[in-house]
Amino acid sequence: MVVRLKRNTGTDTAAEGIYRCSINDAESTPHSIYVGLYTSGRGQIMLSTLPPHSITSGASPQFTLTCISTGGPATTVTWTRDSTTVTQGTQTVLNDPVTAKYTHTLNVTTAGDYICTVSNIAFSASATISLEGTSPPTGVTAVQDGPTSILVSWGPSSDATGYRIDYDGGGIHDRVELGADSTRLKLTDLTIGETYTISIVATSPNQLASSPIMKQVRLVSTPAQPPQAVVDTDAVVATADTITISW
Numbered sequence: 001m002v003v004r005l006k007r008n009t010g011t012d013t014a015a016e017g018i019y020r021c022s023i024n025d026a027e028s029t030p031h032s033i034y035v036g037l038y039t040s041g042r043g044q045i046m047l048s049t050l051p052p053h054s055i056t057s058g059a060s061p062q063f064t065l066t067c068i069s070t071g072g073p074a075t076t077v078t079w080t081r082d083s084t085t086v087t088q089g090t091q092t093v094l095n096d097p098v099t100a101k102y103t104h105t106l107n108v109t110t111a112g113d114y115i116c117t118v119s120n121i122a123f124s125a126s127a128t129i130s131l132e133g134t135s136p137p138t139g140v141t142a143v144q145d146g147p148t149s150i151l152v153s154w155g156p157s158s159d160a161t162g163y164r165i166d167y168d169g170g171g172i173h174d175r176v177e178l179g180a181d182s183t184r185l186k187l188t189d190l191t192i193g194e195t196y197t198i199s200i201v202a203t204s205p206n207q208l209a210s211s212p213i214m215k216q217v218r219l220v221s222t223p224a225q226p227p228q229a230v231v232d233t234d235a236v237v238a239t240a241d242t243i244t245i246s247w
Helices: none
Strands: 017-024 030-037 045-056 062-071 076-081 084-086 090-096 101-108 112-119 124-131 138-144 150-155 162-169 172-179 184-187 195-203 213-218 234-239 242-246
Touching: 045 112, 045 124, 062 112, 062 124, 076 090, 076 101, 101 112, 138 213, 150 162, 150 195, 150 213
Parallel strands: none
Antiparallel strands: 017 030, 045 062, 062 101, 076 084, 076 112, 090 101, 112 124, 138 150, 150 184, 162 172, 162 195, 195 213, 234 242
């Protein structure tokens, strides 16, 4: 079934808004679509935010972030943190089809600057919600250390009681949790030719984990150790057409 809605010419501003078209299928189940009707230059999206709301506390706190959009209507909603798209725990609810009021939420367990971007074919709006948490580790590096190993190193966080390292690649996903005194981790039994994505956060009780620091390492075949150069080389001419070399 294909439904087409056509706008009549001569529509004035009094007819603008969000319209619902509801059609029953063969089993009498209703299906609805919402369409925004605007004159030229209208239909822009307005975006606002609510303060972060704590939904869990204790050792593993969690917050819900909320953006509210009106106008539009919105057709695309994305959340990003430090340029990385975040999708876990996202939800968009249509609160009022007349004003096209939507509530967009995201559940988070790590600190960072979260950007909610709401857009349609003509307009886009963004809003930022910042969350503070545990101080991140410093100077994080990840390098190949042997044929099938990666060495992850970092400087200590100022207030962390531990570190959580996740790594993905070669068909595996694993997590390692270490204490506050740890500043390095060697990942072993990995696969040559695979690219591994490593994420490290600092953790502490009653605080959000720090914003993740990401590193990528591709394991390559390492050549055998080349032979050392010879030393104490002497060349002696024994005859007119012979040279004797010793070392």
